[in-house]
Amino acid sequence: MNFSKLVLTTLASALFFVSCTNDDDNNDAPLGSYDNGVLILNQGGFGHNDASVSYISSDFATAQNDIFSVVNPTITLGDTGQDIGFNGENAYIVLNASNKIEIVNRYTLKSVGSINTGLKNPRYIAFANGKGYVTNWGDGGVATDDYVAVIDLSAKKVSSSIPVAEGPERILENSGKLYVAHKGGYSYGNKVSVIESATNTVSATITVGDVPESMAIKDGTLWVACSGNPSYVTTPLVETAGKIVKVNLATNAVTTTIAYSDATKHLSNLVLNGSDVYYTIDSDVYKMSATATTLPTTSAFSTTSQGVYGIYSFAIHDNHIYVGDAGDYSHSGKVYIYALTSPSIGTLEKTFSVGVIPAGFYFND
Amino acid sequence: MTLKKLILSVFVLLCQLISAQNDSITNLKEVVVSDRTLYSNNKSQSIQVLNDSVIDRNQSTLTNLLNYNSSIYFKEYGRGMLSTVSFRGTTASQTAVIWNGINVNSQLNGSSDFNTFTAPDFNSVSIKAGGGSVSYGSGAIGGTVHLNNNLVFKNQFENDLRLDYGSFNTIGVNYKINVSNKKWSTQVGFSRNSSDNDYDYVGLYTSNGVQRKNENGQYETTNLFANVGYKIKPNAVLTFYSQSSNTDRNLSLISESDSKTKYINTFSRNLLEYNATKERFTTNYKLAYLTEQYQYFENIDRDDFDFGKTESLIAKVDFGYKLLESLQLNGILDYNRTKGFGTSFGDNTRQIGAIAIKAVEQHNEKWQNELGFRKEASSDYESPFLFSLGSSYVFNSFYNLKINVSRNFRIPTFNDLYWETGGNPNLNPESSYQAEVGNVFSYKKFKLTETVYYMKIKDMISWTPLDGSNWSPENIHKVNSYGSETNLGWSNSFGKNNIALNASYAYTVSEDVETREQLQYVPYHKFNSNVSYSYKKIEATYQFLFNGAVTIPSEKYKMVKEYWVSNLGAYYDLGTKNTCKIGVQALNLFNQTYQSVSQHYMPGRNFLINLTFKF
Numbered sequence: 001m002n003f004s005k006l007v008l009t010t011l012a013s014a015l016f017f018v019s020c021t022n023d024d025d026n027n028d029a030p031l032g033s034y035d036n037g038v039l040i041l042n043q044g045g046f047g048h049n050d051a052s053v054s055y056i057s058s059d060f061a062t063a064q065n066d067i068f069s070v071v072n073p074t075i076t077l078g079d080t081g082q083d084i085g086f087n088g089e090n091a092y093i094v095l096n097a098s099n100k101i102e103i104v105n106r107y108t109l110k111s112v113g114s115i116n117t118g119l120k121n122p123r124y125i126a127f128a129n130g131k132g133y134v135t136n137w138g139d140g141g142v143a144t145d146d147y148v149a150v151i152d153l154s155a156k157k158v159s160s161s162i163p164v165a166e167g168p169e170r171i172l173e174n175s176g177k178l179y180v181a182h183k184g185g186y187s188y189g190n191k192v193s194v195i196e197s198a199t200n201t202v203s204a205t206i207t208v209g210d211v212p213e214s215m216a217i218k219d220g221t222l223w224v225a226c227s228g229n230p231s232y233v234t235t236p237l238v239e240t241a242g243k244i245v246k247v248n249l250a251t252n253a254v255t256t257t258i259a260y261s262d263a264t265k266h267l268s269n270l271v272l273n274g275s276d277v278y279y280t281i282d283s284d285v286y287k288m289s290a291t292a293t294t295l296p297t298t299s300a301f302s303t304t305s306q307g308v309y310g311i312y313s314f315a316i317h318d319n320h321i322y323v324g325d326a327g328d329y330s331h332s333g334k335v336y337i338y339a340l341t342s343p344s345i346g347t348l349e350k351t352f353s354v355g356v357i358p359a360g361f362y363f364n365d
Numbered sequence: 366m367t368l369k370k371l372i373l374s375v376f377v378l379l380c381q382l383i384s385a386q387n388d389s390i391t392n393l394k395e396v397v398v399s400d401r402t403l404y405s406n407n408k409s410q411s412i413q414v415l416n417d418s419v420i421d422r423n424q425s426t427l428t429n430l431l432n433y434n435s436s437i438y439f440k441e442y443g444r445g446m447l448s449t450v451s452f453r454g455t456t457a458s459q460t461a462v463i464w465n466g467i468n469v470n471s472q473l474n475g476s477s478d479f480n481t482f483t484a485p486d487f488n489s490v491s492i493k494a495g496g497g498s499v500s501y502g503s504g505a506i507g508g509t510v511h512l513n514n515n516l517v518f519k520n521q522f523e524n525d526l527r528l529d530y531g532s533f534n535t536i537g538v539n540y541k542i543n544v545s546n547k548k549w550s551t552q553v554g555f556s557r558n559s560s561d562n563d564y565d566y567v568g569l570y571t572s573n574g575v576q577r578k579n580e581n582g583q584y585e586t587t588n589l590f591a592n593v594g595y596k597i598k599p600n601a602v603l604t605f606y607s608q609s610s611n612t613d614r615n616l617s618l619i620s621e622s623d624s625k626t627k628y629i630n631t632f633s634r635n636l637l638e639y640n641a642t643k644e645r646f647t648t649n650y651k652l653a654y655l656t657e658q659y660q661y662f663e664n665i666d667r668d669d670f671d672f673g674k675t676e677s678l679i680a681k682v683d684f685g686y687k688l689l690e691s692l693q694l695n696g697i698l699d700y701n702r703t704k705g706f707g708t709s710f711g712d713n714t715r716q717i718g719a720i721a722i723k724a725v726e727q728h729n730e731k732w733q734n735e736l737g738f739r740k741e742a743s744s745d746y747e748s749p750f751l752f753s754l755g756s757s758y759v760f761n762s763f764y765n766l767k768i769n770v771s772r773n774f775r776i777p778t779f780n781d782l783y784w785e786t787g788g789n790p791n792l793n794p795e796s797s798y799q800a801e802v803g804n805v806f807s808y809k810k811f812k813l814t815e816t817v818y819y820m821k822i823k824d825m826i827s828w829t830p831l832d833g834s835n836w837s838p839e840n841i842h843k844v845n846s847y848g849s850e851t852n853l854g855w856s857n858s859f860g861k862n863n864i865a866l867n868a869s870y871a872y873t874v875s876e877d878v879e880t881r882e883q884l885q886y887v888p889y890h891k892f893n894s895n896v897s898y899s900y901k902k903i904e905a906t907y908q909f910l911f912n913g914a915v916t917i918p919s920e921k922y923k924m925v926k927e928y929w930v931s932n933l934g935a936y937y938d939l940g941t942k943n944t945c946k947i948g949v950q951a952l953n954l955f956n957q958t959y960q961s962v963s964q965h966y967m968p969g970r971n972f973l974i975n976l977t978f979k980f
Contacts, residue, residue, distance in 0.1 A: 049619045049964045050921035066921060075572040078620060100622040111572070116622045139624075139664045141671070232786035232835060310830070329830055330918045356920050 030071045031055070031064060035107045038315075038322065039067075039362040041081045041093065042355025045330060051081030051095055052355035053109070058318065058365065060337065060350045068093070068102070071109040077102055084362045085125035085132070087153065091362070092132065094122050101125070101134070103156065106364055118149055118158025126171040126178055127153075128197035133178050135168035136161075137185045148180060150200055162200050164193050173197075174217045174249065181212035181224065188229050188237060192222070194252060204252045208245040209259070214270040214279075218290075221255070222247040225270035225279055228263065242267035242281070244295065258295050267295075269314035273340075278321075280311045285321065285338075285346065301346025306336050315361035316340060320349065324358030333358040397516040397550070397594050397602055399638060400466035401649070402500070402695075403491065406725050408733045409755025409769040411803050411814050413492045413852065420484045421977060422897075422906055422934060424952070425529065425537050425558050426586075427482035427490070431510065433893055433908045433932070435492045436850050436871035439479070440886050443617040443965040445562055445584040447628075448480040452507030453494065453818060454846035454875025454887045456825070459775050459795070461497070461504035463511045464634055465606045467653050470504045472675040472703050472715075475778040477510075481612040481630050483556045485527055485539040486588050488515040494850060495818060496771035496799045499721060499737035499753040502699075503776040506797050506822065514606055516550040516594035517543065524980050525554075531950075531973035535560040550594040559585035562617075567958040567969035571621065579966070581625045581665070582617040586610070601641040609633040615665060619964040629660040629670075647685035654678055673707030675779065691728060697721040697739075703779075710783040717743045717776075731759040735769075745782060749774055749796045767803035767816075772796065777838070781826055787837040795840070797822040812854045820846040843878040861901050868894035886962075888913035888927075902939075908932040917963045928959035930967075944979035 037057035044050035052066045064070065068077045078095030085092045091106035099122065101115040121137035132151030139145055143166040152159040167185030171178055176197050182189035188211055194204040209226030216223045224247065228240040243259035244267070260267075269280040277288050284299035303311060303323055312333070313324030321338040335358055337350040404412060415434055423430045428448040432439045437460070441448040449457035458475030461468050462482075470477050484490060490512055497505035522544055529537030541554035562582035569577040590608040597603055615627040636653040658674040678701070685695045699719040706712040721739035728734060735755045741748035755769035777792040801818035825842035849872050856865035870892045875884045883889070890913035897906040914927040936948040949972065956970040 044921065045919055047619070047964075048917075048919040048922070050919045052921055069921075072572075076620065079623070097624075098620050098622050099624060100620075119622075120624065139667065141663050141669065142667075230835070234785065326830070330920075332920050 028064060028066075028070050030067070030109070031062065033107055034067060034109055035364050037062070037364055038317070039084060039091065039106075039364055040324065040335060040354050040358050041084050041360045041362065042333060043081045043357035043359040044079065045356055046080050046097060048356075049076060049079045049098075050356065051077045051079060051093075053077070053081075053084075053093070054335075054352075054354040054358070056335065056352055063352050065353075065355055067109050068104065072104070072111045075102070075111055081359060082122065083124040083360060085127060086362065086364070087127040087132065090153075091364075092125050094125050094134065096122060101151075113156045115151065115156055115158065118161070120145075122149070123169050124171045126173045128173045128176055128178055131159075131197065133171055133173075133195070133197070134158075135164075135171050135180060137167060140186045143185075143187065146185065148178070148195060160200060162195060162202065164195075164202060165189065165191055165205070168193070169212075170215055172215050172217055172222075174222075177203075177249075179215060179217070179222055181208075181215055183211055183213060188233060190226070192224060192247070206247055206252050206254065208247070208254065209243040209257065210240045211266075212245075213268045216270055216272040217249070218272050220249050222249055223270060223272060223277070225267055227266040227268050228260075230266060231264065239263045241265050244270065244277070244279075256293075258293060260295055269311065271314065271316045273316045278314075278316060280314050282310055283308045285311070285314075285323075287345065301338070303336060303338075306334070306348065306351070308334075308336070313358055313360050315363070317361070317363050321346075322361045324354075324361070326357045329357055332356065397518065397604060397640075398513055399604060399606060399636065400463065400511060400513060401640070403466075403493070403511060406500070406723065406735060407493060407497075407755075408757040409735050409767045409803075410493055410495045410497075410801070411767065411805070411816055411850075411852075413494075415490045415492070417485075417488055420487070420490065421527065422936075422948075423484065424950075424973065425483050425485055425527075425539060425556070426480050427484050427510075427512075428479040430484040430490060431479065431492065433910055434867075434895065436494075436852070436869045436891055436893070437492065437508070437510075438871075438873075438886075438888055438891050438912065439961060441480070441961045441965070441967070443562075443579060443582055443962075444564070444968055445480055445560060445582065446614060446617055446965065447478055449476050450479065450507075451873075451875075451884075451887050453820065453850075453871075454844075454848065454873040454884060455507030455820075455822070456884075458504055458778070459506035459797075459822075461501050461509045463501055463509050464608070465512070465514055465636055466638075466651070467634070467636055467655070467679065468502045468504065469632075469634060469655060471657055471778070472677060472705060473657070473659070473673050473707075473779050475504060475775060475781075478612075478630065480584075480614075481586065481610060481632070482512065483539065483558060483586060483588050485541075486514075486554065486556055486590055486608070487512045489513045494816065495769060495801050496753065496773035496797070498751050498773035499723070499739045499771065502719070503774060503794070506773045506775055506795070506799070506820075514552060514590070514592045516552060516592060516604060517545050518547055518550050518594065518596060520546050524978070526976075526978045528976045529558070529973055531560075531952075532971035533561050533564050533968070535562075535973065537975075545594075548596050552590075552592040554590055556588045557586070559583075564968035564971065566966040567956055569958065569966065577621075577966075579968070580618045580621065581615045581623075581627075584612070584614040586612045598641075600643065601639070604636075604638045604640075606636040606638075607634065617965060624663070625665045627662045627665050629662075631658045632656065645687040647683075649681075649683040649685070651679070651681040651683075653681075671708040673705070673709065673779075675703055675705040677701060677703040691726055693725045693727075695721075695723040697723070705779040705783070710779065710785050710788065713779065713783050715743065715745050715779075717741055733757045743776070745790070746777060746793055748776070748794060763806060763808060765805040765807075767805065768801070769803075770798075770800045772798050775826075777826060781838045787828070787831075787835060789838050792826060792838060793824050793840050795822060795824050795826055810855050810857050814852040815849065816851075817849045818847060820844075822846070844875060844884065845878055846873065846875040848873040848875075863899045864897070866894065866896045868892070883916060885918055886915050886925075888915045890927075902937060904936040904938075906932075906934040906936075908934075912961065919963060922963050925960055925963050928957060928961075930957055930959065931955055940978075944977060946975075946977040948975040948977065949973070950975070 040054040078098035080097040082096040123135040147161040169183035178195040180193040211227040241260040246256040287300040312326040315322040339347040452460040462477040525541040527539040537558040539556040566577040594604040660670040719741040723737040739751040753771035775795040799820040803816040806813040824840035852869040892911040934950040
């Protein structure tokens with residue numbers, strides 16, 4: 001009878017469609033060794049628990065994605081990869097939303113432990129005096145609970161915490177001192193704190209420019225790239241221009257400030273390389289001499305021909321420029337590698353597809 | 366023949382019932398429903414009705430009721446957590462929830478969280494697939510879900526109490542009292558459903574070998590409602606509906622070291638309505654005041670929170686005139702004023718005025734034609750001209766054909782327009798054209814509904830990164846959706862044995878026009894079925910749900926795998942004159958590990974005991 005046939009067909013087709021999808025196993029085998037190359041931390045989508053690490057060898061011949069999971073299949077790296085710090089044999093991977101640090105052997109990526117307590121909104125990590133120092137925002141909405149966690153590296157535990165001003169972000173070590181840039185967290189900062197690793201106390205606070213985004217140290221001078229307040233700040237704040245501030249580390253005094261006059265220029269990703277300084281604005285790479293007294297108005301090259309819309313991460317290593325492109329922030333990101341000098345700055349040499357939102361380059365050699 | 370055997374066994378195993386689902390609007394004469402035209406004016410589309418006997422046999426959240434009894438796909442962030450839908454492959458804000466005839470989707474994000482509604486608070490829940498913006502406004506693109514309180518004008522004094530206790534310290538109290546005579550009708554009630562919700566993730570362990578469990582997942586939903594009707598004259602009724610609701614939820618962690626956060630959602634909904642008929646004229650006035658608020662606590666141990674709140678005033682007049690015995694015309698004027706404010710946006714007020722004209726021609730007993738137009742004017746955006754055109758023709762007792770074509774829309778929300786930072790005040794509404802053909806076959810005790818549809822949606826609002834740090838919504842995507850919905854119902858009695866079954870299957874393709882990819886979190890396949898068997902005072906039910914795999918916005922995990930869940934229930938009525946029913950349910954009977962949203966696992970096998978009293 002037609003009707004019952006129809007019913008049966010419907011049910012049969014429903015059954016047919018109960019087809020199965022295969023487990024999406026990563027069939028890659030561990031390479032065994034991930035040195036002589038760069039580790040790329042992919043932030044992943046917030047709330048997706050899908051941070052990952054990619055590897056590209058120095059000769060660009062070998063690349064592998066999701067290497068933490070390949071080596072440690074039973075461990076989930078975590079939510080929102082923020083930073084990697086190397087200390088001795090170990091790499092410390094800071095997971096912002098997971099409030100933890102996964103510790104691996106930096107060359108094999110094999111897990112050697114994790115730090116799961118004592119961190120709240122951890123950001124960046126540095127090492128001094130045999131201890132780890134991790135900047136933490138605490139609750140994002142609270143301006144007064146920010147701190148630097150001190151890590152006992154052998155016990156793999158937070159041993160104490162040092163209260164600091166709101167929004168501690170990048171942290172750099174130099175001669176037993178730690179320099180913490182207060183980008184501002186949920187608000188907008190303009191200071192750098194100095195922490196003595198011998199006493200774990202803040203010994204000085206240096207006012208730099210608005211939104212200190214990245215730092216570098218060379219020959220007793222701290223270079224701070226300040227992005228300036230962005231266009232969308234609310235009154236009483238106003239948009240401010242990016243600037244580079246140089247601090248004499250012997251006196252903690254600001255010696256030089258070079259700024260843009262155009263308040264819409266917001267620089268980031270400061271890198272010192274040889275006698276040159278590099279930074280980025282949107283999708284352009286700028287280069288100037290370390291002795292320059294004004295900021296260049298024209299870029300060294302632009303990444304727009306690769307479709308990059310805002311350079312997300314940036315590094316220079318061995319005559320190559322590494323650019324991380326987050327794309328639409330939900331699909332695989334891209335890493336573009338450009339020539340630094342030869343044949344000319346900005347010549348595209350290689351392109352790699354990596355994880356979601358490539359957030360940082362960590363050279364492992 | 367083996368295939369036939371296989372199919373038959375699947376039939377018996379998977380299918381199920383909902384006897385009540387069809388033709389349940391009985392005795393309309395003594396019942397006042399606030400949404401008078403839902404059934405009479407929409408014969409060109411299919412409407413599924415879940416009445417109180419179905420509601421009683423399901424878990425109390427609206428999510429569970431609809432997930433196991435309709436073809437709507439649910440995206441639930443762990444048991445009891447945020448729960449949104451995709452209907453016919455559309456987004457969460459393209460399905461409208463209609464409370465007693467009023468659209469109550471959030472003005473802040475455009476969607477409804479189905480875990481903030483408790484199904485036993487309502488007398489019936491109806492699901493209308495397909496476009497409905499001419500009648501129900503913004504968001505009625507994929508379909509509409511109607512929550513109805515019915516007021517009865519007859520002498521009665523009736524109490525309805527349901528008590529639930531289950532695994533993870535899940536406690537539910539749902540109570541309603543109906544007191545009425547021929548002039549007055551009152552329905553008052555409350556519900557409170559809570560759970561520690563600390564279930565184990567079946568078969569999942571941390572890297573140290575510790576059993577993983579749902580941490581920070583506790584929830585508590587409280588509702589109070591009062592509905593009153595007064596018959597001023599036999600043909601003039603004044604009604605008032607009121608509900609307030611509070612859902613206090615911590616958010617389940619995705620890994621053990623995450624920060625613990627929580628949300629509190631509060632709603633109040635009030636509707637005053639006057640309806641009168643005189644000869645060829647009908648008048649209907651509605652005045653509604655709605656508020657919604659969310660509070661987000663970044664740290665459950667601290668009292669400070671972010672919040673957003675809206676307050677809406679809605680006024681509506683509907684004049685009807687019976688031009689011919691077979692032709693009913695309605696003219697509708699509608700005004701909506703919504704004020705929104707909160708931590709992430711300033712104080713903004715939006716006003717919308719709308720005019721609509723509807724015509725229903727009852728050509729003869731077999732043939733009904735429906736036509737409607739709607740045009741809105743708003744302070745914030747350009748609104749498209751909306752229409753709906755449909756026809757239903759009953760060829761014979763075996764076959765009924767339904768055809769409907771409509772244009773529908775979803776307006777930009779307060780978040781889209783005013784969020785600081787990124788809100789874009791220049792957005793247009795999302796809009797869609799939709800066509801559907803429905804076939805209803807009836808044969809003996811079988812009823813089979815098969816609907817195919819095609820939908821083009823443009824100007825989909827999507828938040829995209831403008832540069833590294835600043836995101837803003839834009840009208841960018843275009844989506845084509847098409848698919849079919851099949852629903853089969855059957856019930857029969859053999860002496861004191863009653864068997865009923867209902868099964869539905871949805872095949873959904875929802876494709877981004879540019880990328881040619883299926884939208885994320887839209888399954889190609891969803892199948893669900895219910896079988897119930899009763900003998901005298903004993904009843905057993907079996908529910909089955911299959912959700913196909915979905916792609917998700919994570920390159921690493923790529924998809925959420927397909928899953929199937931079964932629930933088994935047994936009930937015994939101890940009462941003689943009144944109902945006093947004891948029920949035991951084994952949920953996720955086969956202890957499946959599954960998630961509907963990536964990283965948010967659902968519970969394994971768990972149990973629920975209910976006591977239902979009607980006296």
